[in-house]
Structure formats: C-alpha cells, structure tokens
Amino acid sequence: MTPTALIADDEEHLRAHLRTKLARLWPELRIVAEVANGLEAAEAIARQAPDVAFLDIKMPGLSGLEVAQGIEADTRVVFVTAYDQYALDAFEREAVDYLVKPVNDERLARSVERLRKAMQESAPPPELARLLSQLTRGQARPEGATPLRWVRASRGNTTSHVPIQDVLYFQSDDKYVVVHTRDGEHLIRTPLAELVDGLDPEIFWQVHRSTIVNMEYVAGTRRDDTGRLFVRLRDSETELPVSRAYVHRFRQM
Known part of the structure; x- marks a missing residue:
C-alpha cells in the first residue's frame, strides 16, 4: 500500500x-x-x-x-x-x-x-x-493553587456564576467555549488551553483537543466498529469522542 x-x-x-x-x-x-x-x-x-x-x-x-x-x-x-x-x-x-x-x-x-x-x-x-x-x-499550575470553584458564563443576555461541580463538560466552539450543564449551555471566552490550568486535574480530564469532561459525570466508555473510543455521560445520552492522545487514560475503565 x-x-x-x-x-x-x-x-x-x-x-x-x-x-x-x-x-x-x-x-x-x-x-x-x-x-x-x-x-x-x-x-x-x-x-x-x-x-x-x-x-x-x-x-x-x-x-x-x-x-x-x-x-x-x-x-x-x-x-x-x-x-x-x-x-x-x-x-x-x-x-x-x-x-x-x-x-x-x-x-x-x-x-x-x-x-x-x-x-x-x-x-x-x-x-x-x-x-x-x-x-x-507550559508551566504547571503553582503548587497549592486553588482550582476554580465557578466560572462566569453567559446565556443569552444573562451572565451568571456557574458552580464548577455543575459542569458536565467544556467544549470549544469557534470563538467560544461552551459550558454544558444539566440546566443547559452557557458560553465563556476563556480559551480551553487556559481553562484547563485552573481545573482540578483529578476531576476534569481533557479527552480531545476541543473537550474537557467532568469525570464525576462519566458512566463508562464505548468503542464503535472502527475502534474509536467514546465516553458516555450519566443521566444523559451524550457521548464524547476521545482522541488517540488520551485513550490510554481509559484503559482501566
């Protein structure tokens, strides 16, 4: 070939x-x-x-x-x-x-x-x-730094503080990052690469260039017929693709 x-x-x-x-x-x-x-x-x-x-x-x-x-x-x-x-x-x-x-x-x-x-x-x-x-x-988050507890996000004309524990996943979308919660979607302008540094790495895992998922809402994983890996969220039909660079993190699931 x-x-x-x-x-x-x-x-x-x-x-x-x-x-x-x-x-x-x-x-x-x-x-x-x-x-x-x-x-x-x-x-x-x-x-x-x-x-x-x-x-x-x-x-x-x-x-x-x-x-x-x-x-x-x-x-x-x-x-x-x-x-x-x-x-x-x-x-x-x-x-x-x-x-x-x-x-x-x-x-x-x-x-x-x-x-x-x-x-x-x-x-x-x-x-x-x-x-x-x-x-x-670049440099890791300074030792002892406190992870984000909420994000200031917009939905329509309303801006609110979204508690970080309510976030299902973050997903970059063109100029914005979409904050997905059980109550709906919000928008923030903070780039995903900057956002990840403020999140607790034990809870929020980056699974794709454009996606960070709250592992406390992950029910399991699934592979399709081509072997591509997806994470499946609890209380939801949402499945998020895992890029090859992050597949190894799910081998024990």
Missing part, C-alpha cells in the same frame, strides 16, 4: 522545501494534502487519515501540538520545530519524531527510516498525551 502524508506549515517555501526533500528520500510517499494553518491541517487529517503528518509547531489557528491532540486516525506525527533543546529532549523521551528548521537531508533521512520501519512492523503510534500537555500548557 502506498504511504501517504500531509505537510502543514504556514510558509509556502518551507512546505515546498520539505516536499522536494521527501520526493528524493522517500519517492513512494504520496503527499495527499499541503495546508497553511492548523485548522486546515486538522480538517485534512480527519478527512484524509494520512499515514504521516508533518506538522509545524507554530501555525495560525491551531498549533501543531493542538492539531496532534485531536488526531483520531493512526496518523504518525513528525513535528517541524524551532523549539529549544529542552523541548527536543522531551520529544526524544516520548519517542516522537521531530525535525528542526531548516530541515536537512541527514536528519530527514533518519526520520524517514524510522517511519518506514514502524509502518512495516505495524507498531502503534506513540502516546502523545503527556508530552503535548507539557508543551501546550
């Missing part, structure tokens, strides 16, 4: 540079999409399910790290980065491949060799959750 790949970078000449090098080092690889921002990358990966995604870390819309958090298919991720050595060490520890700009032939050849070998052996892609959380959230 012909291997497929996506290239995501907001600079056209860097996409072309990587495409040219891949054509020489991995001639059988078929590039199925080239995109210029994170939103386009997430959509193309969901639609095309390429074998490999070369993701620039800093892109408009969504970063490469955020795109990786939402991948559902068995797409292997290679980050294209200008990060410092600390981050590169983190990538190495998690067995996640990366390329440093400007990409050189020797380093790309090693990456291609690793990808080919993993595909031939049908080895599962590495779990990204710990690394992605570390790099997207």
